[in-house]
Each structure stands twice: as structure tokens, then as C-alpha cells.
Amino acid sequence: MIIQIENLYKSYQTHVALKDINLNIQKGSIFGLLGPNGAGKTSLIRILTHITEADSGQILFNGEKLSPNHIYQMGYLPEERGLYKKMTVKDQLLYFAELKGLSNSRAKEKLKYWVDKFDIKSWLDKKVEELSKGMQQKIQFIATVVHEPKLIILDEPFSGFDPINAQILVDEILILKEQGASIIFSTHRMDSVELLCDHIALINKSEKILDGAVNEIRQQFKKNHFEIKYEGTPLINDHNINIVSHKENELVQTDIITSKQFQSNNELIKQLMQYPISLNAFTEKLPTMEEIFIQAVNQKQQSHA
């Protein structure tokens, strides 16, 4: 475990930001911290990065009690990005690397690695204000990971990225993961990370409402919905199946169905074969993170009520 959080509480003057948070983040995994704006994600991150302190509770980093020295092993990309506009790219990156504890020569070495990787040699002597927004984002990302952190914390990493740069970012993150880094993603856009994350935690109104491996959670929340595409007479509700939705264009019908006596996927396909249709596609429809989130929030509210 890279991070173990136990019974963490944090409150500000007027409101509670985190209430009894328990989380484990595995080494070398990508962990999604999901929740709407104001749920407490940034508060949690700021405690991890030692910007603020928790009121109570315990955090272990790599098995040790979290201490200020651990911040050198973390890279943090805040939601609100910032660079010194008047500083050159080179000076800026070296400065951040040295602040993170790298020696000057080591910082230069690492800088060269990233410069070659992103092919940004021509930017080095430019001031940040001369760069485009996308270029600045790349610089910011390099500043976050230049010191080879063991734990990389990315707060809303894709905001402001165009699709091409977002893909570059995803690729880099996967490489860093392969090299052994653990990554925390914090975002309110749940769809953006569900494909990327191994584990997630859902946070709402300062409480954790759900956590676990992405696949397990989706299985757990699935409603046995199946999407089928077929040609022939449109299906109707009967003793076997329920039609949840129906769409059709000129030839192909697309239905979402549930089975009334579900046993297995194969069994359902067998049943479908008996209808006068020609089946083109059969997919199990797993719920999206967003759907899971809404369902989990509702369940939580009901259990409170």
C-alpha cells in the first residue's frame, strides 16, 4: 500500500470537509478519487500533500506515518494550474525540480529526459507567457513528475486539455504506472477516468460512499441490462424479456433488454434465438460510473432515512 488512510476527519470554520475517511491505495495502481465539486476531494489531497493538516485520523505513506519529508516523493498537479509567466521554461522546470529535492545536476539530467521525450528543446529558452495553453499544460505536467515521484496526484488533470494532448497525458500516465508510480486521479468527470482507473473511491458530501476495484463495482451495480442489435420484427415484452428501450433505423433495431429469469448470458442468447429475428450483436451493458454514483448516493440517503 502506498497510502493508507484511517478515520480521517477535517473541518473548517463553517463546514465539515472530510468525515471518517478510510482508504487504501495500492502501490503501482491508478486510483480514481471521484465525486462532485465540493465533495472534499481537494481537502483530502491537500492533507496528503501536507498543505493542510487533518483534525484527526492517521495516514501512512509506504507504511510510515506521513511526514513532511514524504512530499519529495509526491508530485502534485493542482486543479488550478500555475507557472511563473516571466520565467523561461528551463529555469522554471529546474526550479521546481530543485524545490522537490533534486540536486542541480540531477535536475538537469531529468529535464533533458523530458525535453527529448516531448521534443520541446526549442521551448526551453522561451518564457512561459510566450507558450500556448496546451504547451503550458505540458510544462506543468513535466514539473509535476520531473523528480520521479512515487505518488503522483492529479487534480482534474484533463480540464483544459484538447483531445490530442489529453491522449498524450494518458499515455504518459500509463508509462509512469508501468515504471512503478502510483497515481491518484481526482475528478468530478467520472466518465473520464473509469477506463483508466484500477480502483476508485466515490466521495460525496465529505463522506466516502463507495470504494473498490472498478470492475468489481460495476459488476456489483449492474442491473443485467443487455444491448442487442437485430433485424426483423421489433421485440415486445413477454414472459422471457423486458424491453427497457427501443430504437430503430432503416434496418437495424437496437434494444436494451432485461431477462425475467436470468441465469447466464448464454441462456439469454438461447432464448433470443427463438424469436423471429436475426441477431447482429449482443453486449452486456454495465452501468457507467455516473450511474453508479447516483445509485450509490440514493442508497446512502435511503439508508440514512
Place this chain on the structure above:
Amino acid sequence: MHKIWLICKREYLSRVMKKSFLIMTLVSPLLIVLFYGIIFYFSFNKDLGEDKKLVLVNDATGIFQNQLEAENNISFQYKNLNEEASLEMLKNAEIFGVLNIKKEGEQIQYNLIANEQPGLSTLNGIESKLEKVLKAKKMQDKGIDASLLKEINDISVQISTQKSTDKGLEKSNSGVTTIIGFVGAFLIYFFIFLYGVQVMKGVIEEKTNRIVEVIISSVKPFQLMMGKIVGIAMVGFTQFTIWVVLVAALSGPVSSLVMKMAHVDPSSIAQTTQMSGMPTDELAKTPVKSNASMAILSGLNQLNIPMLLGLFVFYFIGGYLFYGALFAAVGSAVDNETDTQQFMMPITLPLIFSIAISQSIINTPNSDLAIWLSMIPFSSPVIMMVRLPFGVPTSEIIASMACMVLGFIGTVWLAGRIYRIGILTFGKKPSYKDLAKWLFRKS
């Protein structure tokens, strides 16, 4: 410590390596020297830019006939004219005006007719010349002869002062001490303001650019604040040192150039070049005749220059740290510069107050007020500089320095408490009540 050093280095280099720094640093001494050059030039050529004025004196009384002294720009001609003729004469462009003098009963009436409204100095000049003639006439009427009159006019008194100290009597010179004290005080005032505001702007910049959150995840807020304050202090020192060197190097040639242009006797200007930091050996080369400049030279020698300089540097740094921390706290509390006004007031007021009151401190350097103000760290850097050249007891200096040190430790602590919360607080502009809460909030 390493972190503070890194931050300090960045603050320093990012400012010193800027083109504008280079330009400001090189151009401002030129401007200062040029500025003083022009002032000297005009002060030695007061009539510069004024036309020669020819005044026709139409003296019906006969008292002033051929008695009025001509000056650089005003000369007199004596003619008896009637009103019509004088108006006619005014059409002549060379004639500035016609001064009609006539007696009405015991009173003498003076009336100047001119084509333009005469300037105040022209008018005063003519009036004083008329008065001088009248006074001389009165004296002579009472039987005082001209040579005696001259002797009376030449009477002048100068007190030489000596100060009684433990080491016996010391010569002193109030003029020099006043100037040195005031220049020192003003430099400190200027430095605190100029660079204190830079600290504040730097903090606001980091806050509005949102760099602060990235950095705060690597260093403590206190380190960031101290690095910035010290880094900017070093910028100030660099700039200041370059200025002193440049002004010293340039003021020699420029002042001699000005002297040449102004055709003034070097001895009369020696006094002024002294203030602008001209090296003394340079001064020795120029023939010094007047007693005044000798007195200033010896006055300078009487001062304990190394101690003065050492204390100047101490109050320079101490005052800057004291105020710089407060400026940093203000910067951290607000989101943009326009919001700084209400927090700036209580910081700038004591500074402005001390520079304003230093005028009266110079007159009474050992009053109770002066002693108290030189203890309070808000005013001591400025007030102490004013008092030091007059001689301040060692015990008072030590007490004041101790207060200064305690003072800046206090403000740095205070500012650090506000800063750590302020830099991460965005949105609503805090009130003084909020700041007080931040002070005592645990991190």
C-alpha cells in the same frame, strides 16, 4: 535553509536578470545626476532664461538719479518724461517698463507701467533696490558715512560648536550632521517603500497565478515568504550598490561640466558636490577657498563614519525586514492589488509619519519624543538615522537595536501566521477580524 536559499535565488535572479532592472539601474543614476546638475545650473544662473530688462526711471523727486544698481537682468536709464511720452517709449520693444516716481505730500509714489505683468522676482528686485537707496540716503542724512555703513553691512556671526563627550571635547558641525542624518533616513524610507511593495506584489502574483499551491506542496509557507523577502532585499542591495558607485563616479565629471557651463567659482560649489558624494580627493584638487566648505570637510572628519555606516546598514536591513514581512502578509491576504488599500494604510502611515516628523527631530535630536520614536521599530529605522550623526548614547543605540530585532522577529512571526492561511484563501476579501482569526488558527 536550502529551500529558502533556492527561493531567494529565484527571486533575486528573476528580477536582476530582467532588462528593465538593468535599464532602471543604469538610467536612474544618470537621471539623478542630470536632475541635480540641472538644479545646480539653474540655482547658479538664476536669471537664466530671463530677458534683459531695461527700465526707464522717470524720477520727479531726484532722489534716485543714477543711484539704482544695475543687475544681471535689470538695468536702469534715467529720463524725464511726461505720461504721453512714456507710453510712446513703451512701444519700443527694448524697453521693459517705465517707473514713475513722484512725491505726493510726504509720501513717495512708485508706479511701474509695463507691457506685460512683471514677475514677482523682477518686482521684488526693483523694490529692494529702491529701498536700498532710500536707506542709504536716510543714514547719510543722519551723519553716518559710507565706509562705516559698509562695515555695518559686513558684520556676520558664525558659531563653531563643540560637543562634550567622555573623550573630551569634539568638534561638530550641525549642518553636516543634519544633512547626513536626513539623507540616511530618507534612503531607508525609500528602500522600505520601494522593495516592501515589491514583496507584496510578488506574493500577489504567486497567488493570482496559482503557483502557490504547487510550491506549497514542496516548501513551507514560511520558507516561501522568507525566501521572497530576503531575495528582494538582495535585489535592493545590488541596485543600491550600483547606484552609489555610479553616482559617485558620475557626479565628479557632471558637476565640473555644470560649473564650466555656469561659470561659477568652484569654491562656492564645493559645498554642494560634497553632498552628492564626490570623493574627497577630488574635492582637494579643486581650490577650496571658502570657510564654509572647510568647515564641512572637518565636520565630516569628526563623524564616526564606520559606525554610522554600520548602523545605517543595520537599520536598512532591520527596517526592511520589519516592514517587508508586513507587506508580505498584506499581499497574501488579498487576491489583487486593488484590494490592498485598506491593509496598506496602517503600514504606510507610521513610515510617512516618521519621515514627516524627522524635520522636527533634527531640531531637537535628544527630546523625549525623539528617544521614544527611535525605540519603536515602526519609526526607529528612520528616526535613528536622523539622530545618529548628532551622537546618541551607546545604551540607547543598543536598546533601539534590540527593539528592532525583537520587532522584526515579531512581524515575521505575525506575517507568517497570516501568510500561511492567506495564500491558500481565495475569493472574499478578508476583514481585519478574519486576519485576527488566522493569526490564532492552528495550521
